[in-house]
Amino acid sequence: MASAPRSDTPSAVPPLAPARPVIWPPRVHRTLSNGLEVVLVESHGIPKFTGELFFRSGNAVVAAQAPGLADMTATVARTGTQRRTSRQIEEDLRRMGADLSSGAGADNSVISFAGLVDFSNELLGLVSELAQRAIFPEDEFERERRQLVEGLRIERTTPGFLASERLRRVLFGAHPYGTISPTEEQVTHYRVEQLKDFYQRYYRPGNALLVMVGDFAPEKMLAEIETAFGAWTGGPAEGAPDPALPELQSRRVYLVHLPGSVQTQLSIGNRAITRKDPDWLRLTLANSIYGGAFNSRLVMNIREEKGYTYSPRSGAHPMRQHGYFSIGAAVRNDVVAAALKEIFYEIDRMRSTPVGEDELDDARSYLTGVFSLGLATQDGLAGQLATATLEKLPDDYLETYRERVLKLTSADVLDAARKYFDSEHAQIVIVGDRAQIEAQAAQFGAPEVYDAQGSRIQ
C-alpha cells in the first residue's frame, strides 16, 4: 500500500502507510517480601510520574454493614496521619507539585497520585503514611459525612445517576453490585470505627498493588519503594461475598419519575461477563460495532440519521465477580418509544446477521488503534497496567492484545452478540417526567414506577 501512486487530485482518500510497531516499554513486575505487588514502567515524555496504590477490596466486601463504606474510608484516610494534619498533607502535596486522590469502587480501593520526579521519594513517603498511619480524625469524618449527604441529595436529581442506580439494582438485586450508593440514612449511621476497621483489614501490603509510570529508572524507583513501603506488614485479605443474583425472567420496564425533566434518560442492560471470560474480546468487538464508537451503528442510527440524541453509547462493564452490558442515551421526550425501537432493532440486527468484512476490519482497527493511543501518556499506560494486573490477567495480556483482536472473526461477533446482547431479558430503565413518557414506556411492558428517592410508587 505504501507505494500506491499518488493522485494529484484531492479527491482520493490517501491509503494508510505501513504501521510502525507498537513497542512496549520495558516493565518491572516484582513482589516485595511483605507481599506488596509492584509494577513499574518508564515513560520519559515529561519530568513527572504517576502512581496508583490499589487495595483489592472495595465497597462490596463490607456491603453487609453499609454501602459506600470503603469509599468513605478512602476519603477520610487522606485527612490526617500520626505525623501530619489534614492541612499539612494538602500543603505538602502542593510543595511537591503533586496531586492525590483517594476513593473506592465495588471491588477496589485506591490512592492515586502524580508529581514531579524531583520529589518522588517524599511523595512515596506521604502515600505510604496514608496507607499505614491514617488516624481518621473525628471532625474530618463528620465534615466528609455532611459533604457526602449533600452530594447524595444532588445525585438524586441527576438523570444519569438515577438510571445507573435502577439498572444496577435490577440486574444485581441484593448482591453488593446491585447498590451503587448509600442512602442518606445509611451515611448518618456510618461510624468512624467502621472506617478504621476497614482500614485495618484491607489496607495491607498482601492485598495491595502499586503501579507507577514515569520519568524514572525502575531499579532506582524500586529502591525508593522498598524504603517507603518495606517495613509495612500484613498478609492477604479475604475476598468479597458473592451472593446469588436475581433471576431475570423477561424484558421489564422501570420508570423513574423525575418531575420537570425536559429530556429522558434511557438505560438498557443485561448481565454479561468479566474480563477473565474467554469471550471478553469478542464482546468488546461486538460492543464497538454496536454502540461503542463514534462510527458505530447505534450512533449512526439514533444520532446521525434520526437526531434523537447527542450522546448514545453502549459499553461492556467488567467487574471482579460479574459484568454487565448497557446502552445509554438521553433522548427527546417525544421519541422515547422510537429510540427504544431503534435500540432493539440494532441489537436484533447484531444477533441475526453476520457483520460484513469491511465493518469488521474497521472495528478491529479501531480497537487496536485506540489501544496504542492509550499507551502514549503516563496516565494511559498506568490505566492499562492496572487493568491487566489488578485482575491478575495473563502476563502478556497487554502485549498480545492487538494481535488477539486482529484474529477475531465475524462469527465471533455474532456469537458474542447472541450471548450477551440479551434482547429477550433486557432490562429497560427510563428516567424522566412520568406524564410525558409513561404511555411510550408502556409499549415495551407495564412499567414499574419509582420516585427519585428510589421508592416504588406503582
Added chain:
Amino acid sequence: MTQLNIPVESMALPNGLRVVISPDRTAPVATVGVYYNIGFRIEPRGRSGFAHLFEHMMFQGSANAGKMMHIKLVNSSGGVLNGSTHYDVTNYYESVPSNALERVLWLEADRMRALKVDDENLRNQRDVVKEEVRVNVLNQPYGGFPWLDLPPVAYRNWSNAHNFYGDFDDLDAANLDDVQKFFKTYYAPSNAVLLILGDVDTDEAIGLAERHFASIPSGPQPTPADIDEPPQIDERRGVVEEKFGTLPGIAIGYQAPRRLTPEWYAAAMLDHAFHGGRSGRVYRRLVLEQQIAVDAEGGIHYPVGDLFDYNGPTLMVTRLLHKPEYSADQTIAAYDQILDEMKEKGIAADELEPIKVKFRSNYFSNLEGGHGPSIPRYGLMHLLACFTLFDNEPSLVNTILDGFMQVTPSEVQSVAQKLLTRHNRSIVIRQPAKKGAA
C-alpha cells in the same frame, strides 16, 4: 528548574495557513489539529449558538468526504476525533496511529476547502445540538452554572454576554445560507493554524501540509469583531433559578487582566492561591475550616477554558455550593474576608513558592495529555494553537513558564488590590426552586 525544550517548527503557506509542527517519535501515534480563529463570542447576532452548531456541521460532509466519512475514516484507521467550540477559537482534532497521518490531513484539508452539506444535515444536527444542550444544561442540576450564567450579568457587549450554547429560537432560525456564509467568512486558511504533533519528521510534515493544504484558495481575512467591554463601575448581580439541585450556588467573577501582561502573570498566581484545590485558600477556608460551603472551585476563564485559551475579556471565577443554613450574604461575607486578607497582608514567599512548583507540575501534565487517555499531546496542541493565533509566537510554549516563576509576593498583593474590588465583580446566585409536594 527544568528548562523546556519542546521542538516547535512553524511556517506559513502562501494561502496564509500557518503550520506548526512538534515532532516526537517515541510512540507511533500522531495528533493533528486545525484551529480556526472564530469562537462563540463573535457569532452573528440573532444566531446565538451558531458557532457551535456550525462546528457540528463540519462533520457532516465536505467536497470529497460525505456525511459520516470523516468519522468513519478516522475510527477505521484506529483513531479518535472530535471538535470543540471555545470563546475565541474552534478546533477539530484527531489522534491516530501515525500510519494514518496523511489520511487525516487529507480529511482536514477537504473540509477546509469546501463544506458540502444540505438542509437534511442541518435539521439533523440542530436536533442533536438541542439534545446536547438539554443533557448538559437544561436537564442537569447546576447545568451551565456558571459558564452560561455569568456572562449576561458581567458583560454589556452582546458578543461577550449572550447565550453561547444558543437560544432554541436562534438555532431554529439558522439556515444553510448562514452555514455557507459563516464558512466563507471565518474558515479561510489565513484564519487558521494546522498543528501536527507526534510521530513525524518535520520535513515530512511540511511536505504533507503543502501537498494537501497549499492548493486551498485563500480568502479575505475577517474584520476583527468588537469585543471590547466598557469599564465596569458597579458590582453586578443576578439570580437564576436552580430547577433540580438542592443546594444554593454562588458564582463570583472578577474582570481578569489581558493575557501576557505583567498583571496577568501575577493574577495567575493569585488565582492558584485561591483556587488551587484543597490547599487553595477558598476551599480550605470555606469547605474545610468554616464548613459554610460543601464545594468550592474556580479559576481564570473557568470552567470552560483556561488561562491561555481566550483572547478578550474574561473573568476570574469562584463557584460555590453552600449549605442552606447559611444565607448568600453570609457566604459572600466569609468569601470577602479571604479576599480582604490577601489584599491587606499579601502572600508569604513560603506560600507562593509551592504554588509555583504546583503550577509548573500542572503545566507539564497538560503538555503530555490534558484531554483523557486517548488524545496524547492535546494540551500541547491547544497551547501551540492559541500562541499562534493570538500571539503569532508558538515558541511561547517553551518560555511562558518563566513569567510565572518570576512573580513576586508584592506583585500578587498589588494585583489582588487592583482586581478584587466590588466594582470589578459580578455575582450570580443559583437559587433552588421551591419544591411543591412530590
